[in-house]
Amino acid sequence: MSSSLLQVHDLSKHYRQRGINVHVLDRLSFALEGGTWTTILGPSGCGKTTLLKILVGLERADSGTVLVDGAQVPQLGSIAYLPQHDTLLPWRDALGNAILASEIDGRSLKEAKREAIELFEHFGLGGFEFVYPHQLSGGMRQRLALIRTFLAHRPILLLDEPLGALDPLTRATLQTWLLEVWSELRKTVLLVTHDAEEALLLSDRVLVLSERPASLQRDQAVELPRPRDRGSADLVARKTALLDLLLVSGGA
Amino acid sequence: MNGRLTRILAPIVLLLLLLAAWELGVRGFNVRAFILPAPSRIALAFISNIQLLGWHGVVTLLEIVVGLLLGAIGGILLAISVFYSPLLDKALYPLIISSQMIPVFAIAPILIVWMGYGLWPKVTVAALISFFPLVVNVSDGLREPTEESVDLFRSLGATRGQIFRKLRWPACLPTLFSGLKVSATLAVVGATIGEWVGAHQGLGYLMLQSNARLRMDLVFAAILMLAILGLSLFGLLRIIERRVVHWRAPRKDVQEV
Numbered sequence A: 001m002s003s004s005l006l007q008v009h010d011l012s013k014h015y016r017q018r019g020i021n022v023h024v025l026d027r028l029s030f031a032l033e034g035g036t037w038t039t040i041l042g043p044s045g046c047g048k049t050t051l052l053k054i055l056v057g058l059e060r061a062d063s064g065t066v067l068v069d070g071a072q073v074p075q076l077g078s079i080a081y082l083p084q085h086d087t088l089l090p091w092r093d094a095l096g097n098a099i100l101a102s103e104i105d106g107r108s109l110k111e112a113k114r115e116a117i118e119l120f121e122h123f124g125l126g127g128f129e130f131v132y133p134h135q136l137s138g139g140m141r142q143r144l145a146l147i148r149t150f151l152a153h154r155p156i157l158l159l160d161e162p163l164g165a166l167d168p169l170t171r172a173t174l175q176t177w178l179l180e181v182w183s184e185l186r187k188t189v190l191l192v193t194h195d196a197e198e199a200l201l202l203s204d205r206v207l208v209l210s211e212r213p214a215s216l217q218r219d220q221a222v223e224l225p226r227p228r229d230r231g232s233a234d235l236v237a238r239k240t241a242l243l244d245l246l247l248v249s250g251g252a
Numbered sequence B: 001m002n003g004r005l006t007r008i009l010a011p012i013v014l015l016l017l018l019l020a021a022w023e024l025g026v027r028g029f030n031v032r033a034f035i036l037p038a039p040s041r042i043a044l045a046f047i048s049n050i051q052l053l054g055w056h057g058v059v060t061l062l063e064i065v066v067g068l069l070l071g072a073i074g075g076i077l078l079a080i081s082v083f084y085s086p087l088l089d090k091a092l093y094p095l096i097i098s099s100q101m102i103p104v105f106a107i108a109p110i111l112i113v114w115m116g117y118g119l120w121p122k123v124t125v126a127a128l129i130s131f132f133p134l135v136v137n138v139s140d141g142l143r144e145p146t147e148e149s150v151d152l153f154r155s156l157g158a159t160r161g162q163i164f165r166k167l168r169w170p171a172c173l174p175t176l177f178s179g180l181k182v183s184a185t186l187a188v189v190g191a192t193i194g195e196w197v198g199a200h201q202g203l204g205y206l207m208l209q210s211n212a213r214l215r216m217d218l219v220f221a222a223i224l225m226l227a228i229l230g231l232s233l234f235g236l237l238r239i240i241e242r243r244v245v246h247w248r249a250p251r252k253d254v255q256e257v
């Protein structure tokens, strides 16, 4: 357990706003192994985004610890984060958006561009390097945002419902695509979703959170070989079980 | 009919109709030229005095451009400082707003006393009148990025300077240019007021002189020159805006029925 890349221990969080106290996270503990894909599944408003923000270092927990590679975080800049809503910069073309992290880190832009063009080519964005975000479809924009996150060269990626706003068909396409990217680039991924099927299709492990205040409801390994078939009996059975769990915990 | 052609032709046709009505009215009712000259007469005055108008126009244009530049730079710097310093925000913002309640007409004579009859009182009036839209628009523009965009930058370990240069400043450019276009028209007004209060040259001065000599045709010709200057400045700003704010989706002519 001490070899885990990311360790979360006893994390609690309240928001206090104008006298109202919202208890968001309740003594959460879990650990991520390097190179694995973990998905956080939880009802709407339970505190998933809050959890990611604490892991990144954007918010402070009331109590508990987060360790990355054994070292105390949160230190901004060490974990890649894809926020829930669109954060592409409209004044930059696709390539300019993709190399943002390199620019902020002060790495060689020439090298970053070369690498980005390669990834574009490889992952279906070839020819769109100089196109602006408003000229891209929703699915393309999300691909670009995900590529940008991978290109940050951080060992851990936190993805907040990256496919949440897409139509079902585009979503299915991007699930396959995302898995492809991940299996080539081999990062440690923590994905947030409220879609049980998505969690089972993609991840090695599913962490189910309860209704607010979020506590760990279940920690379930998914040992099925990839690529997985969303229609297979095993997957459907697991999905039903997860949905039952979410419904019992009070998710609307 | 082609939409673009309509956009160009419609105002021209309307203007021609108005001018024709004006011309006919003046001739039909026999209005004296020192009360209201006919457009043809104004055009004649404009052409035959083009050198005079050009000379005074250059003076006024210089006042407008220098005033606008100073006002714009001042407004932008003020907005940025207020954005980054909550104390400055609390202390300055009410004062800036109140300052806008003071009519420039009231300040202009004082400036003449302080600075004399030269270029600077006019530049100052133009700057004072044109800085406000930029303060307001740049303040709003800097707040344009969503919290999540700022979070993205912070998650990458970006410094405040990087967040400003790569996020807030570009996000603020569209509103900055909207403010700049308003400021440009105000700067024209400011420079003219400055000249009315006390000047030896410039289009405002020419207007007053011609008015006193009952040369109403020349007054109108000066107004025409001022309008041409103002429109050219506005057009130039639009061209620069299109280049700088290039990422905006081209505006489509959407018909709402």
Ligand SMILES: Nc1ncnc2c1ncn2[C@@H]1O[C@H](COP(=O)(O)OP(=O)(O)OP(=O)(O)O)[C@@H](O)[C@H]1O
Pocket (backbone or CB within 6 Å): A015, A016, A017, A022, A024, A042, A043, A044, A045, A046, A047, A048, A049, A050, A051, A084, A194, A212
């Ligand atoms: N800055 C804040 N101040 C006060 N309350 C907040 C703040 N941010 C979030 N909350 C509250 O904390 C709770 C959890 O919010 P959070 O965004 O983490 O949920 P979520 O699981 O990501 O929801 P969703 O599924 O809608 O994305 C919500 O009730 C929200 O109102």
Ligand SMILES: [Mg+2]
Pocket (backbone or CB within 6 Å): A048, A049, A050, A084, A160
């Ligand atoms: Mg969320």
